Amino acid sequence: xxxxxxxxxxxxxxxxxxxxxxxxxxxxxxxxxxxxxxxxxxxxxxxxxxxxxxxxxxxxxxxxxxxxxxxxxxxxxxxxxxxxxxxxxxxxxxxxxxxxxxxxxxxxxxxxxxxxxxx
Numbered sequence: 033x034x035x036x037x038x039x040x041x042x043x044x045x046x047x048x049x050x051x052x053x054x055x056x057x058x059x060x061x062x063x064x065x066x067x068x069x070x071x072x073x074x075x076x077x078x079x080x081x082x083x084x085x086x087x088x089x090x091x092x093x094x095x096x097x098x099x100x101x102x103x104x105x106x107x108x109x110x111x112x113x114x115x116x117x118x119x120x121x122x123x124x125x126x127x128x129x130x131x132x133x134x135x136x137x138x139x140x141x142x143x144x145x146x147x148x149x150x151x
Contacts, residue, residue, distance in 0.1 A: 033089045033112040036064060040072040040082040048098065049078045057150075059101040063113045066090075066120065069098045094119040102149045106133050106140045121149040 048069070051058050060066035070090060072082035077097040092115070102120050106129075107113040118126045129147055138145040 033087075033116075035085045035087045036067065037085050038064070038068040038071065038082065040068055040079060042081055045072075045079045045081055052078060052098070057101050058099050059103060060099045061103045063102075063104055063107075063116050066096075066099060066102055066104075066116065070094075070096060073098050090116045090119050092119040092123055096120055096151075100151045103146055104149070105142060105146050106130065106138055106144050108140055117149070120151070125149075 048058055058069075060069055067086060067088055067090060068082070069079065071086040071088050072079050074080050079098060089112070091112075096119075099120075102117070104113070104117050107117060114126075121129075126149070133140075133145065133147075
């Protein structure tokens with residue numbers, strides 16, 4: 033998994049932490065956002081500001097403490113993004129969605145169809 037440069041600023045930290053405190057849903061839109069939030073999380077499950085590069089490699093099992101939903105593309109087989117999505121949604125659930133997507137002729141890759149995973 034390649035390193036990515038990211039920024040989690042004070043405004044985002046305030047919004048996400050307030051949502052978590054209210055018990056609201058926190059949805060990452062894309063694997064880069066999911067990875068950024070997983071990089072910027074504190075021990076108490078809240079976010080802190082972060083600016084720089086991450087080389088966090090997320091694979092099952094992984095304990096996501098910030099997000100409880102994810103919107104993601106149907107990534108290509110054997111990709112690190114697919115590995116991250118299975119870590120979030122559960123291997124069996126995600127792979128079942130992929131089976132359905134293949135049968136329904138969904139488009140895969142960066143400009144393909146997307147899915148919403150709720151936890």
